[in-house]
Amino acid sequence: MFQLLRGFLLPAAACDGNRDGDSRYANLFRKLDLNEDGRVDIAELQTGLRAMGIPLGKEAEEKIFKAGDTNQDGQLDFEEFMQYLKEHEKKMKLAFKSLDKNNDGIP
Ligand SMILES: [Ca+2]
Numbered sequence: 001m002f003q004l005l006r007g008f009l010l011p012a013a014a015c016d017g018n019r020d021g022d023s024r025y026a027n028l029f030r031k032l033d034l035n036e037d038g039r040v041d042i043a044e045l046q047t048g049l050r051a052m053g054i055p056l057g058k059e060a061e062e063k064i065f066k067a068g069d070t071n072q073d074g075q076l077d078f079e080e081f082m083q084y085l086k087e088h089e090k091k092m093k094l095a096f097k098s099l100d101k102n103n104d105g106i107p
């Protein structure tokens with residue numbers, strides 16, 4: 001989990017502009033979209049998380065996927081993906097902050 005938070009949040013702390021945020025999401029999305037069809041399905045999400053060293057378990061992965069898939073077509077498009085991350089990044093940042101006791105950006 002820390003690995004994800006680190007790679008994901010530290011660049012954001014350095015430059016907090018919206019455009020940078022979007023390209024960060026786009027990079028992550030491209031990484032997850034293994035067959036490059038512009039959508040991430042649950043298998044790609046699972047594979048991606050595992051490749052990043054974060055096997056959350058089937059149940060948690062399905063929960064994330066369902067929460068993100070707002071039109072329930074079984075795929076996450078970029079918009080859904082970005083929306084999900086935007087909503088959850090705040091929470092992740094808070095969690096990260098509480099771990100980072102001396103505020104140097106490293107838990
Ligand atoms: Ca795909």
Ligand SMILES: [Ca+2]
Pocket residue numbers: 069070071072073074075076077080
């Ligand atoms: Ca969808």
